[in-house]
Amino acid sequence: MKHYSRISAIREDLNAGHITCVSMVEYYLKNIELNKHLNAFLEVWGDEALARAEAIDQKVKAGTAGRLAGCVIALKDVLAYKDHRVGSSSKILEGFTSIYSATVVQRLLDEDAIFIGRTNCDEFAMGASNENSAFGPVLNAADNTRVPGGSSGGSAVAVQAQMAHAALGSDTGGSIRQPAAFTGIYGLKPTYGLISRWGLLAYASSFDQVGPMTKSIEDLALLTEIMAGADGQDATVFQQAAPVYVEPKAPAKAKFAVMKQGISEEGIDPEVRAMMLALIEKLTAAGHEVTYFDFPLLDYMVPAYYVLTTAEASSNLSRYSGMLYGKRSALAHDLDSTYTLTRTEGFGEEVKRRIMLGTFVLSSDQYDAYYDKAQRVRQVIRTETEKVLADADAILLPTTSTPAFKLGEKAADPIAMYMADLFTVQAPLAGNPAISIPAGTTAAGLPMGVQLMTGILEEQALFDLSKLLEETLG
Secondary structure, eight states: OOOOSOHHHHHHHHHHTSOOHHHHHHHHHHHHHHTGGGOOEEEEOHHHHHHHHHHHHHHHHHTOOOTTTTOEEEEETTBOOTTSBOOTTOGGGTTOBOSSOOHHHHHHHHTTOEEEEEEOOSGGGOOSSSOOOTTOOOOBTTBTTBOOOSSSHHHHHHHHTTSOSEEEEEESSSTTHHHHHHHTOEEEEOOTTSBOOTTBOOSOTTTOEEEEEESSHHHHHHHHHHHBSOOTTOTTSOOSOOOOOOOOOOOSSOEEEEETHHHHSTTOOHHHHHHHHHHHHHHHHTTOEEEEEOOTTHHHHHHHHHHHHHHHHHHHGGGOSSSSSSOOOTTOOSHHHHHHHHHHHHSOHHHHHHHHHHHHHHSTTTTIIIIIHHHHHHHHHHHHHHHHHHTOSEEEEESOSSSOOBTTSSTTOHHHHHGGGTTTSHHHHHTOOEEEEEEEEOTTSOEEEEEEEOSTTOHHHHHHHHHHHHHHHO
């Protein structure tokens, strides 16, 4: 089977009769079987995907197929799909089947997308390595001794290893962009409020965003366009018509603002630094303007992010009690023991850590010292980000400070793991869109990613500038 990087190419070959939706599904099912050791999928819907593909093939012949006919998509285990299991890779939701589909899932289905299975992730999307899943870690296809990034690691590896054409992930502090960088694919965190969160199992509601993971910028734009738009089920979505994105085209001239710390910060891998310097040199040589800015707030971003997200997680995860759905401890004998034992047995260590931290920062005697202060820091970060973007088309920085690290390397040190989000938390704190673009590999063959961030609702500019970087990187 030909390796497709764009949905438009799939549609061309479908219409010409060179391939069928069924043959596409069969190809990905074969690759899923060959790559079982990567642990990317928790569940594969093979028979259902083949049956749906057969029905869509008939629509292709009739000329009535949607824009995503032939596009096989992997679904992160945090998005509801009617009559399918969803569990945030946690034991606490074992056996739970959704009674409705997330808005994004339904919108993709309406355009004849085919979902092939649900992918492994860090439990409740809490992690930067995909080692926090209750069902074991996902392995990076580039090097099976290394992590794929998190929390959307299973989705990233599904695309990386040709087990799906595209995947859906969720990004709270970098959970789409970081694994995209570690696996050499494209990943988008949209503007907060562009895409509905209805049907997304919440981690931190004022940060969480659904986004696509693909092999091309063009597919990012198409999937984003289909998923975006007003939704009466989600009051945080912009209540306006869905955007229509034109084919991404590199601008003749652009102005990039480079965060100095993105090159000089201690701990940046030498090969990541060299990649950034070489890219800047190429952009300058091509006549684009590159300026540098200092961002002293960098040291405050990760602490502010974790104070706020754990506070929201403490509230959001209180619904998992063993009383209504999901797991209930077999040892429970009264109300208190049902809550305590179910949550103790059902949640993993990282989720427990974040719930306790969030409960602490929300307590009456700590609220002002932590939560309120973090909210004020968030507003300053948003304001300072807007100031930088007022004089530039986009902010340019590495997606991650290092390539994929070894399995277990940071598992025993939560602070070291949290710092893996150093360059990705700015966008969700400010609400801006950001994208990770493949930027070559290290000498050891490990993928690297470069990140662009634009202003609120400036996704079209983001896609165009990403095309420029893609062409510059070659």
